[in-house]
Amino acid sequence: RSLWRRIVLGSIVDALVRESGEIDIYVVSGEREAEPVKPAWVRPRPPDWPAYGLALGVVGLCTAIAWVTFPHVGLSNLIMVYLLGVVGVATRAGRGPTALASVVSVAAFDFFFVPPYLSFAVSDTEHLITFAVMLIVALVISGLTVRIRAQADSARQRERRIAALYAMSRELATTRDVDGLLETALRHLSEVFPGQLAVFLPDDTGRVAVRRTHPSQLPMDASELAVAHWVYEHRQVAGLGTATLPGARALYLPLVGSRGAVGVLGMSPAEPRSLESPEQLHQAETFANQMALAIERARLGEQAQRAEVRAEAERLRNSLLSSVSHDLRTPLATITGASSSLLESGELLGEATRQELLQSIHREAERLDRLVNNLLDMTRLEAGGVTVHKEWQPLEGVVGAALKRLESRLRDRPVRIDLPVDLPLVPIDAVLVEQVLINVLDNAVKYSQEGSPIDISAAAAGRVVTVEIADRGPGFAAGDEERVFEKFYRGGAAGAPGVGLGLAICRAVIDVHGGKMWAENRPGGGTVFRFTLPLGESSPDIPPTDG
Known part of the structure; x- marks a missing residue:
């Protein structure tokens, strides 16, 4: 009891001793708990x-x-x-x-x-x-x-803090990355508790480190970091104005989510009395709780996104293995069978049969070459390993080179070419654009009937040249016009040869040239692929030719 109560009401110990009779009573005084030194901002104010x-x-x-x-x-x-x-x-x-x-x-x-x-x-x-x-x-x-x-005054301050808390919660609900939500939370918190603010998050070693500050860095040294780490481990408020580690220069609040501590909030208020009352401290803890839940939600979102990426990578890997194994096995079986027949019965076979077997080997080897090149090209494009060497090129030369490489594939398809005489030179990497033409033409051969025509045309409009390749195949199913450019997607013709990389490579090549590529159904049946090639600011003149 206090001194005046002992004087007025008497001491409990004295009354107990008086009433004890012959019972021996020993009084052992307990150690008085040392009161923490109050910081300057909780001491009495000077007179106003x-x-x-x-x-x-x-x-x-x-x-x-x-x-x-x-x-x-x-x-x-x-x-x-x-x-x-x-x-x-x-x-x-x-x-x-x-x-x-x-x-x-x-x-x-x-x-x-x-x-x-x-x-x-x-x-x-x-x-x-x-x-x-x-x-x-x-x-x-x-x-x-x-x-x-x-x-x-307290009601007005409470209303202002509740409004700030609501605004922060609403904005945090639309923020997904951790750094963005920390910036948002500290900005709203500084409107209610002006001063230096910081958020500490654990690193890979489990030690907390400063992740975000607002508007400037907290006064930080090894002792302050130790206080922040203690708060993170024990999930208790400590630092300035508390009974725990009161010598710190800032107040540290744990950020505790539903699964444990996720970080620490450090506050060094510009107005010393902004955290003086229990109500104000409770408001700060409410902000800290909202921040903790937002951080936890963002991390769960990142984990879910990583899991989705891993699942997609696994799906693509399985698709690649399935497609590649099928498309490798078929030409290899043809090459093996034809070469075995030549080795075992070459002298007994007629000249026509031997030529047919040799052409079969050559055709399947070219197919393997295209497959492997597509895989390598896609890998280089995704890894950024393809360097574009643009030079001014005549488009008819690139088209002719592509047709030459596909001569055997196109032997039973009439190819109609419509390239204007005044078509300007285009700044392109001829090798890459030639591969685009080869992939699109090969796709037209796969999905159209023998003897059906393939049309190649080009036109210049403004500072862009548009190239068009059309066939008379079955056309696209509804919604497939865009999906055909996805990796490993082969549309409704799952039995067609290939792994579904050719068109994905085409779009990637056109993208690095600064153009666009799209596909659509052709009136009267079939498909048409179009891509644009920018001409840049100016084009060189084409020298006149004799004749």
Whole structure:
């Protein structure tokens, strides 16, 4: 018990000893728990001298008003003037200035308006009761007014913090990456608790490190990092203004989600008393809880995204293995069978049969070559290992080179070419664009009937050349116009040869040239592939040719 309670009510120990009789009682005092040293911002405030000056000024003004009206009104009305002044002081100042205004008002009323005038002496003892009632009423009214004003201020601050918390929560709900949500959270938190803010997140070793600060870096050294790590491990508030590690220069709050601690929030307030009350500290903890949940949600989202990427990679790997194994096995079986027949019965076979077997070997070897080249090209394009060497080239030369390489594939397909004589030179990597033409033409051969025509045309419009390759195949199913450019997608013809990389390579090559590639169904049946090639700022002139 405190000293005055022991004096008034007595000591429990003394009463116990008196009533113990013959029982021996031993009293062992416990160690007094050392109270933490309070930081400067929780110690009593220095006097607010301007507020005290305001209190005296208001009392002086009330005295002047009462002096002017004194000949015409009674003393009770003058008391109302002073009480009104006390209420006015209470709406602007704290308890100290208001109490001073109450006491000085009673003194001024006695000195100026109670006989004998201009003296503190009291001739009638009834006036003492008046003074006492006046002082009590003034103190009660001022106390109630100060309390109401404090409650109103607290309500406004609470409303502002709740609004900031709601705005932060709403913005965090639309933010997915950790750095973005930390920046958002600290920005909203600084509006309520101005000062230096920082978020500590654990690194790969499990030690916390500064991940984000706002608006500037916290004063940080090894001891501050140690406090932050202690808070992360023990999930308890510590640092400035607390009983745990009070020597720290900032207040540290744990960021605890549903699965444990995810980090630490450090706060060094610019306004020392912004975290003075338990309510303010609770508001800071509420912000910290929202930040912890947002960080946890973002990390779960990142984990889900990584899992989705791994699943997609596994799906692509399985598709690649399935397609490659099928498309390698078929030509290899043909090559093996034909070469075995030549080795075992070459002399017994006729010349026509031997030529047919040799052509079969050559055809399947070319097919293997295209397959392997497509795989290598896709790998290089995705890894950024393809360097584009652009030179001004005539498009008809690139088309002719592609047709030459596919001569055996196109032997039973009439190819109709429509290239204007005045078609400008185009800045391209001829090797890559030639591969685009080869892949599209090979695709047309795969999905169209023997004897059906293939049309190749080009036209210049503005600073762009558009190339078009059309066939009379079955066309696209609804929605496949864009999907055909996805890796390993082969449309409805799953039995067609290839692994579904050719068109994906084509779009990637056209993209690195700065153009666009798309596909659509052809009127009257079939498909048409189009791609654009930018001409740049200016084109070189084509020298005239004789004849």
